[in-house]
Amino acid sequence: MDETIGNSSSSSNEHDMLTLQIQDLKAQVLDYKLKNELLEKEVRQLRKENAQLKRVPLFVAAVVDVLENGEVYLRQQGNNQEYLTVVNDKLHSTLKPGMKVAVNNTLSIVKIIGNIYDARVRVMELDEQPNVTFDQIGGLREEIEEVREAVEYPLTKPEIYKRIGVEPPKGILLYGPPGTGKTLIAKAVARQSRACFIRMSGSELVHKYIGEGAQLVRELFTLARERAPAIVFIDEIDAIGSMRTNDGTSGSAEVQRTLMQLLAEMDGFGNRGNIRIMAATNRIDMLDPALLRPGRFDRIIEIPLPDAEARIEILKIHSAKMTLSRKVDLAVVAELAGKTTGADLQAICREAGMMAIRRNADAVGQEDFIAAIRKVKREAPAPDARMYI
Numbered sequence: 001m002d003e004t005i006g007n008s009s010s011s012s013n014e015h016d017m018l019t020l021q022i023q024d025l026k027a028q029v030l031d032y033k034l035k036n037e038l039l040e041k042e043v044r045q046l047r048k049e050n051a052q053l054k055r056v057p058l059f060v061a062a063v064v065d066v067l068e069n070g071e072v073y074l075r076q077q078g079n080n081q082e083y084l085t086v087v088n089d090k091l092h093s094t095l096k097p098g099m100k101v102a103v104n105n106t107l108s109i110v111k112i113i114g115n116i117y118d119a120r121v122r123v124m125e126l127d128e129q130p131n132v133t134f135d136q137i138g139g140l141r142e143e144i145e146e147v148r149e150a151v152e153y154p155l156t157k158p159e160i161y162k163r164i165g166v167e168p169p170k171g172i173l174l175y176g177p178p179g180t181g182k183t184l185i186a187k188a189v190a191r192q193s194r195a196c197f198i199r200m201s202g203s204e205l206v207h208k209y210i211g212e213g214a215q216l217v218r219e220l221f222t223l224a225r226e227r228a229p230a231i232v233f234i235d236e237i238d239a240i241g242s243m244r245t246n247d248g249t250s251g252s253a254e255v256q257r258t259l260m261q262l263l264a265e266m267d268g269f270g271n272r273g274n275i276r277i278m279a280a281t282n283r284i285d286m287l288d289p290a291l292l293r294p295g296r297f298d299r300i301i302e303i304p305l306p307d308a309e310a311r312i313e314i315l316k317i318h319s320a321k322m323t324l325s326r327k328v329d330l331a332v333v334a335e336l337a338g339k340t341t342g343a344d345l346q347a348i349c350r351e352a353g354m355m356a357i358r359r360n361a362d363a364v365g366q367e368d369f370i371a372a373i374r375k376v377k378r379e380a381p382a383p384d385a386r387m388y389i
Contacts, residue, residue, distance in 0.1 A: 155229045202241065
């Protein structure tokens with residue numbers, strides 16, 4: 001009997017050992033399956049990359065015209081070669097003049113790309129709204145209302161203009177001394193209008209090669225039409241909009257070509273669509289008369305130096321987050337800071353805070369503002385406003 005018990009105990013141990021071995025083998029099989037899947041995934045990726053390297057590159061061409069019988073008239077980008085190719089009926093019905101397509105070595109259309117914009121044009125589109133509102137602009141109530149009537153309301157409240165039966169202004173020009181808030185107003189419009197906002201500087205359209213500036217202007221307005229309703233803001237427009245003269249230089253001729261393209265886009269034979277134009281300049285006396293006529297800039301708004309009341313408002317805005325002493329009288333500060341711009345008043349508040357930090361004070365005092373006024377006025381003398389009259 002003892003022998004029988006021993007045999008059964010031995011067979012049970014062998015069974016347990018075999019069970020453990022089977023479980024271990026199953027675990028190894030599962031591990032190898034996972035490794036195999038990872039290797040297969042890597043092989044697929046390598047095959048895909050290998051196929052990409054072997055693939056014949058495609059060339060970009062522009063559709064000049066869509067002809068009958070399935071023919072398409074193309075112009076290849078770069079070398080300007082023109083040729084005809086034949087496409088199937090389905091592709092033929094979707095193609096339109098101006099589209100960009102990808103073609104292979106046999107000059108057959110492989111796929112439609114759509115419009116491709118210059119990288120310099122794409123970065124002009126504002127992706128994030130500025131954090132500036134009209135409440136953060138001191139004074140300029142009438143000027144801001146004129147801007148909103150011309151730019152913001154036609155996009156946000158078009159039914160009002162349809163009810164009255166009047167066409168809103170197509171564009172506005174802001175002019176005045178530097179630092180009075182022209183660009184700040186444009187930032188507030190970009191936030192309030194909820195439309196595509198495209199901003200640029202006039203100097204960005206001045207280029208070395210012939211036709212490059214005009215091409216950028218065309219692409220800029222093409223992008224604006226695609227994103228409509230849109231606002232195009234041109235800062236320092238005097239860089240390309242100065243009076244045309246015949247000085248015989250190639251650089252001047254290129255600037256004039258860019259200006260003529262801008263004039264045509266603003267109010268030419270073609271339809272501009274639901275696009276509003278804003279521009280700003282410090283030197284309105286330099287601008288070409290063709291740029292200032294109604295139809296291009298229907299409203300020309302002066303942004304003047306702030307008066308005493310506006311200076312107090314601006315000081316309140318820029319000192320709102322500052323810890324001020326009870327003895328600070330902003331009305332007195334505004335009176336002492338006469339004939340200063342909004343940018344100067346912002347600098348005065350900043351310098352007053354720095355004065356308090358320098359003497360390790362708990363709050364900014366009246367003497368800090370007075371010292372800041374002396375410093376800012378010494379560093380930045382008041383601009384000569386005679387040229388803006």
